[in-house]
Amino acid sequence: xxxxxxxxxxxxxxxxxxxxxxxxxxxxxxxxxxxxxxxxxxxxxxxxxxxxxxxxxxxxxxxxxxxxxxxxxxxxxxxxxxxxxxxxxxxxxxxxxxxxxxxxxxxxxxxxxxxxxxxxxxxxxxxxxxxxxxxxxxxxxxxxxxxxxxxxxxxxxxxxxxxxxxxxxxxxxxxxxxxxxxxxxxxxxxxxxxxxxxxxxxxxxxxxxxxxxxxxxxxxxxxxxxxxxxxxxxxxxxxxxxxxxxxxxxxxxxxxxxx
Amino acid sequence: xxxxxxxxxxxxxxxxxxxxxxxxxxxxxxxxxxxxxxxxxxxxxxxxxxxxxxxxxxxxxxxxxxxxxxxxxxxxxxxxxxxxxxxxxxxxxxxxxxxxxxxxxxxxxxxxxxxxxxxxxxxxxxxxxxxxxxxxxxxxxxxxxxxxxxxxxxxxxxxxxxxxxxxxxxxxxxxxxxxxxxxxxxxxxxxxxxxxxxxxxxxxxxxxxxxxxxxxxxxxxxxxxxxxxxxxxxxxxxxxxxxxxxxxxxxxxxxxxxx
Numbered sequence: 001x002x003x004x005x006x007x008x009x010x011x012x013x014x015x016x017x018x019x020x021x022x023x024x025x026x027x028x029x030x031x032x033x034x035x036x037x038x039x040x041x042x043x044x045x046x047x048x049x050x051x052x053x054x055x056x057x058x059x060x061x062x063x064x065x066x067x068x069x070x071x072x073x074x075x076x077x078x079x080x081x082x083x084x085x086x087x088x089x090x091x092x093x094x095x096x097x098x099x100x101x102x103x104x105x106x107x108x109x110x111x112x113x114x115x116x117x118x119x120x121x122x123x124x125x126x127x128x129x130x131x132x133x134x135x136x137x138x139x140x141x142x143x144x145x146x147x148x149x150x151x152x153x154x155x156x157x158x159x160x161x162x163x164x165x166x167x168x169x170x171x172x173x174x175x176x177x178x179x180x181x182x183x184x185x186x187x188x189x190x191x192x193x194x195x196x197x198x199x200x201x202x203x204x205x206x207x208x209x210x211x212x213x214x215x216x217x218x219x220x221x222x223x224x225x226x227x228x229x230x231x232x233x234x235x236x237x238x239x240x241x242x243x244x245x246x247x248x249x250x251x252x253x254x255x256x257x258x259x
Numbered sequence: 260x261x262x263x264x265x266x267x268x269x270x271x272x273x274x275x276x277x278x279x280x281x282x283x284x285x286x287x288x289x290x291x292x293x294x295x296x297x298x299x300x301x302x303x304x305x306x307x308x309x310x311x312x313x314x315x316x317x318x319x320x321x322x323x324x325x326x327x328x329x330x331x332x333x334x335x336x337x338x339x340x341x342x343x344x345x346x347x348x349x350x351x352x353x354x355x356x357x358x359x360x361x362x363x364x365x366x367x368x369x370x371x372x373x374x375x376x377x378x379x380x381x382x383x384x385x386x387x388x389x390x391x392x393x394x395x396x397x398x399x400x401x402x403x404x405x406x407x408x409x410x411x412x413x414x415x416x417x418x419x420x421x422x423x424x425x426x427x428x429x430x431x432x433x434x435x436x437x438x439x440x441x442x443x444x445x446x447x448x449x450x451x452x453x454x455x456x457x458x459x460x461x462x463x464x465x466x467x468x469x470x471x472x473x474x475x476x477x478x479x480x481x482x483x484x485x486x487x488x489x490x491x492x493x494x495x496x497x498x499x500x501x502x503x504x505x506x507x508x509x510x511x512x513x514x515x516x517x518x
Contacts, residue, residue, distance in 0.1 A: 016280035019406065024275065120413040120420045127422075141417065145410035147278065154379040155402040161379045163386075165434040167442065171426035179426060186445050187428070 002138045003092045003108045005129060007119030008032075009146020013044060014222030015051035017147045023052055025144055029112035031091050032056070035064035035084070035124055044223075045114040062087050064124055081124075085131025088113065092136050108140075119143040122172060122193060149245045150191045153218040157228055159249050162189050166250045173198050177205060184209050188250035196240040203236050211248050219244040261397045262351045262367045264388060266378030267291075268405020272303060273481030274310035276406045282311055284403055288371035290350050291315070294323035294343070294383055303482075304373040321346050323383055340383075344390025347372065351395050367399075378402040381431060381452060408504045409450045412477040416487055418508050421448050425509045432457050436464060443468050447509035455499040462495050470507050478503040 008025050011017035026032055026049060034046040039061050042050070046061070053059065065080035088111060095109030119125040120143055129141045150170065154161045162168045169183035173195035180202065183190045195202050196219070206212040215231035219241045231246060267284050270276035285291055285308060293305040298320050301309070305320070312318065324339035347370060354368030378384040379402055388400045409429065413420045421427045428442035432454035439461065442449045454461050455478070465471040474490035478500045490505060 011278070014280070016283065017278050017404065019270070019276050019278050020282070021273070021275035023279070118410050118413075118420075120410065120418065121427075122421055122423075126419050143414040143417075145276065145406045145414045147404045147406065148410075151377050151379065151404035151407075154377075155404045158400065158402075159379065160385050161377075162381055162429070164381075165431055167428065167430035167434060167438060168380075169426065169428055169446070170421070172424055175424040175426060182445065183426065186441065 002140045003096050003136065004110045004140045004142060005088070005092065005132055005136075006110060006112045007123065007125035007129060007141070007143040008112050008114050009118040009123075009144055010045050010048040010114050010116060011147040012117055012149045012152040012221045013048065014152070015048050017152065017222065018048060018052065019144065019146065022144050022146065025110075025112055026053060026114065029058065029110045030095050031109075032059050032112045032114060033062045033088055033091070034059055034114050036061045037063070037065075039063060045116045047223075048116075049114050060091070064128070081127050082131060085128055085135065088128060089132045089135035092132070092139065115146070117148045118146045120145070121148055149193070149218070149221055149243075150247065152221045153216060153228065153245050153247050156221065156226075157216045157218065157247070159216055159247055160252075161191075161247075162250065163252075173202065177201055181205060181209070184211060184248065190248040192246045192248075194242060194244070195246055196242040196244045199234065199238070199240040199244070199246075200236040202246055203231065203234060206231060206246075206248065211251075214249050214251070216247045216249075217244065218247070221245075261399045262355050262395065263369045263399045263401060264347070264351065264391055264395075265369060265371045266382065266384035266388060266400070266402040267371050267373050268377040268382075268403055269304050269307040269373050269375060270406040271376060271408045271411040271480045272307065273411070274307050276411065276481065277307060277311065278403065278405065281403050281405065284369075284371055285312060285373065288317065288369045289354050290368075291318050291371045291373060292321045292347055292350070293318055293373050295320045296322070296324075298322060302375075304375045306482075307375075308373050319350070323387070340386050341390060344387055344394065347387065348391045348394035351391070351398065374405070376407045377405045379404070380407055408452070408477070408480055408502075409506065411480045412475060412487065412504050412506050415480065415485075416475045416477065416506070418475055418506055419511075420450075420506075421509065422511075432461065436460055440464060440468070443470060443507065449507040451505045451507075453501060453503070454505055455501040455503045458493065458497070458499040458503070458505075459495040461505055462490060462493060465490060465505075465507065470510075473508050473510070475506045475508075476503065477506070480504075 036043040065077040115125045166188035168189045169187035217231045218228045295302040324336040374384045425447035427448045428446035476490045
């Protein structure tokens with residue numbers, strides 16, 4: 001059997017928002033990697049995983065550079081990704097004895113990588129999996145979906161994302177404000193991630209488009225410092241965390257975006 | 260305490276894709292409503308709920324007309340929604356004794372409504388909640404997010420939905436093929452729901468746009484009859500179920516849409 005690398009979405013931060021399948025994979029994997037900014041500080045995915053698995057010896061931190069506002073990968077970040085990929089590939093190799101004949105080898109090792117949100121939506125797992133797959137011939141890559149910040153913010157703020165024939169545009173603000181302006185023109189509902197550093201410009205844009213009133217701002221969802229407010233109550237002078245979400249619901253006749 | 264109506268997303272069909280929070284609400288609610296097309300046939304949400312709760316006496320079927328291809332609500336469907344809303348509202352009233360003084364009343368009743376996918380994304384729960392809230396003054400409406408078919412199809416087909424600065428457009432094909440054409444022009448990745456009845460036209464449109472090769476088709480995700488294929492392998496003459504998904508991933512240099 002081949003070795004497996006499984007990207008496990010653990011949801012936006014609330015430990016209750018992991019799926020039964022995610023827990024099953026995390027509990028049965030040979031090793032569970034937890035992405036962190038530095039080895040001494042637990043990451044957001046780690047907090048969710050430890051809420052369920054505690055001080056499990058199979059858990060291992062791996063330093064992983066977060067996405068950056070500029071969008072395009074920097075050399076330093078690419079180097080951090082490569083190092084993380086080599087570390088995970090090394091763990092796969094250690095678990096699969098060298099020289100084992102495929103047919104005689106024991107059941108292939110399973111290495112899990114916990115990731116906030118969903119592993120197929122703006123996830124560091126995408127980059128990691130490419131690096132590890134290039135280093136480990138025959139590696140099977142799988143993912144387990146997770147609840148996204150968009151869905152959590154909709155639920156916590158009582159906002160319907162889409163109904164009937166409405167459409168939704170999802171984009172990171174690292175793609176530029178013009179993409180947000182275009183999405184507001186093309187779609188009923190728009191969700192913008194990673195807008196912390198450009199929040200004042202986003203608020204102005206929503207005001208100009210007449211869409212500020214129904215919009216919702218969210219950061220730290222499910223964490224101690226959770227901040228969910230109508231976007232109109234956010235001060236343009238405030239500094240917002242990079243990983244924040246702005247949800248602009250469809251204009252719905254007679255009732256706004258709320259239930 | 261007020262009575263609560265909680266829309267619980269149970270994911271796309273695989274019982275393992277429910278969240279810990281969804282199970283907690285389903286297990287603690289006074290009544291759990293399960294939407295069905297007719298009272299003698301279990302629905303898709305019911306199958307997921309019963310996989311965890313079995314023959315629990317708190318489970319109650321309620322007839323609920325599915326969304327229809329035409330998009331705009333028909334009179335018959337609206338009438339079915341109203342009847343379902345009255346039934347759920349009646350259950351809330353039965354659980355909260357008439358004439359109870361708010362301060363002296365026991366803890367408010369919790370009525371759960373299980374819904375496939377996420378209760379804020381093209382969900383029948385949106386319509387139900389509006390009807391029940393109009394009938395029950397002071398009702399608190401909450402939702403628990405659930406994994407969507409889009410996320411499940413991405414995971415099962417090994418397709419990255421969005422990475423880096425890519426954007427995503429999500430729409431139901433009941434909105435018309437022009438909306439799909441526009442979304443393909445505006446977005447890196449496009450996901451189209453409810454395309455069963457117009458699938459041949461969708462395949463032609465993807466071919467003309469040069470996007471057929473990476474596109475993935477999925478139906479019955481997580482169920483016994485699961486059907487996941489490259490869209491290019493779907494015969495234009497096939498009849499497809501209404502609740503099907505077409506995923507058109509971003510064109511990514513050097514590696515297509517797959518990991």
